[in-house]
Amino acid sequence: LVPKIFCDALDKSLKRKTQYADYTYNSLNRGKNRAEYNNKQRDEFDSLGNKYTLDSRDVPREEVFNAKVISCGPVENDRFLITIEVVNPSKNKKSIIKRLYDDFFAMQSILLKLFPKEAGRVERYERIIPFVPPAPNKVMTDFNNKNHMEKYRQELDSYIRGMTKMPYRIQKSFPVRRFFIIRNTDMETELSLDRSNSSDSYDDGEDFLDLLSDYEENILPLKIVFDRRPYRMEISDKISFDRLWRKIENFLDLRIVDVYFKDEEGYEIPLLNDIDLTNFIKTRRYHLLLYVE
Numbered sequence: 001l002v003p004k005i006f007c008d009a010l011d012k013s014l015k016r017k018t019q020y021a022d023y024t025y026n027s028l029n030r031g032k033n034r035a036e037y038n039n040k041q042r043d044e045f046d047s048l049g050n051k052y053t054l055d056s057r058d059v060p061r062e063e064v065f066n067a068k069v070i071s072c073g074p075v076e077n078d079r080f081l082i083t084i085e086v087v088n089p090s091k092n093k094k095s096i097i098k099r100l101y102d103d104f105f106a107m108q109s110i111l112l113k114l115f116p117k118e119a120g121r122v123e124r125y126e127r128i129i130p131f132v133p134p135a136p137n138k139v140m141t142d143f144n145n146k147n148h149m150e151k152y153r154q155e156l157d158s159y160i161r162g163m164t165k166m167p168y169r170i171q172k173s174f175p176v177r178r179f180f181i182i183r184n185t186d187m188e189t190e191l192s193l194d195r196s197n198s199s200d201s202y203d204d205g206e207d208f209l210d211l212l213s214d215y216e217e218n219i220l221p222l223k224i225v226f227d228r229r230p231y232r233m234e235i236s237d238k239i240s241f242d243r244l245w246r247k248i249e250n251f252l253d254l255r256i257v258d259v260y261f262k263d264e265e266g267y268e269i270p271l272l273n274d275i276d277l278t279n280f281i282k283t284r285r286y287h288l289l290l291y292v293e
Helices: 004-018 027-038 101-114 146-164 174-180 205-213 241-252 274-283
Strands: 066-075 079-088 093-100 187-190 219-226 229-236 259-262 268-270 288-292
Touching: 066 146, 079 101, 093 101, 101 174, 219 241, 229 241, 241 259, 241 274, 241 288
Parallel strands: 219 288
Antiparallel strands: 066 079, 079 093, 093 187, 219 229, 259 268, 259 288
C-alpha cells in the first residue's frame, strides 16, 4: 500500500505543475526523465507575442543602462527607503533615485502578471525575472544591525542589477519604466566618461568583481519544509539541482517527489533544473526557503 501522505503529495505536485500549463506529466518520473522534460520544444513567442529568448541578446546596445543600490534604511511612518544609482552611458546621464520598498514590490507584482513565462509560471520556461527580497520587516528585527542591513542591501542590489539585464521587452514595459523614471525627489546629472579628469565617471569595477565572485564557493543556510515541519541544512551556492535533490533525500532519509518555492505572490513554482536553482540562490541567498513533498 502507498502511504496517504505520499499520495497527497503527488496529487498536489501534479496540480502545481499543471496550474499554468497546457499539458501534464507524471512527477514520479521527473527525476528519471528530467533531461528529456527540459529539452522539450519551447514556444516560439513570449506572452506578448515577441520572439522568445532566455537572455538579453534582444536588448539594443544603445538602451543598456546600469544600476546599483547605494544604501537602504528605515524612514518615518514605518517605511523603508532605498537609494539607487542609475547610469545611462548612451544618454550621458547619471541619476540618484530614491524608492520605497513598496515601489519594488509593486513593479515586481505587475511584471509577474505581465510575463508569466518569464516568471516561471508556465511549464517549460525557466524563471528569468529576478526575485525581489522579502519585505524588510519580515527578515530583520533590528534595523540597527549593520551586518543584517548590508546583507539586505546586497539582495536589493542583486535584484536591481538583474533587472538591468532583462530582455528589452521587459526593460521597456510600463512597470519598469515607471520605476526608473525621474521623479521630483531624484537627482540627475551629466555623466563624464573621461575617467582621468572626472570623479563622476562611470565605474564598472564592481561588474568585474561580480565575475570573480562567480568562481567563489560559499556555504549558505537552507530551510526546507516537509510535512509542515521546518528543517535546516547547509548547501553550497554552486550546488547542482541533482545534487540538491539527493542531498535533501539523504537528509530526510526518504524519497521525495517535488521541490518547489513560493514566489512573491505565494504561487507555488517547482524547481526543475540548474537554471531555476541558480536564479533562486543568486537572488535569495540569505533567505533560502524550499518546500519538499
